[in-house]
Amino acid sequence: MPVITxxxxxxxxPSAAGLLLVTALGAAGHVxxxxxxxxxxxxxxxxxxxRKAGLELRAQRSGNLGAIDTDGVGYGFYRAAGILLxxxxxxxxxxxxxxxxxx
Numbered sequence: 001m002p003v004i005t006x007x008x009x010x011x012x013x014p015s016a017a018g019l020l021l022v023t024a025l026g027a028a029g030h031v032x033x034x035x036x037x038x039x040x041x042x043x044x045x046x047x048x049x050x051r052k053a054g055l056e057l058r059a060q061r062s063g064n065l066g067a068i069d070t071d072g073v074g075y076g077f078y079r080a081a082g083i084l085l086x087x088x089x090x091x092x093x094x095x096x097x098x099x100x101x102x103x
Contacts, residue, residue, distance in 0.1 A: 014099050022099075026092030033085025036078045044078045 035043040051073060059065050 013103055019096055019099055022092050023096040026089045026096060029085045029089030029092065031089075033082045033087075033089055036082030037086060038082075039075075039078075044075060047078065048074070 034040060036047075039045065052068070055068050059068050
């Protein structure tokens, strides 16, 4: 016995909550990326100081005080991560704008 099935050609529109989430993630990524890329408000300086304090504390607890100088994370890492966050934030904002325009 043959079975007849119908496939809907119209896709369901994205939900408003999903669009809001994508837009918020895009805006947050863009803002944090700009802070890290351009060191706005000393964001990278603060992160590096916290990282160094954590490494010093860990070195004191383990008794290995030579481990502090081997850390290679610096301004370049945060600048590259910031650029990546800016690009991905703009991409998420563009996707959300395209979905909003399609509604």
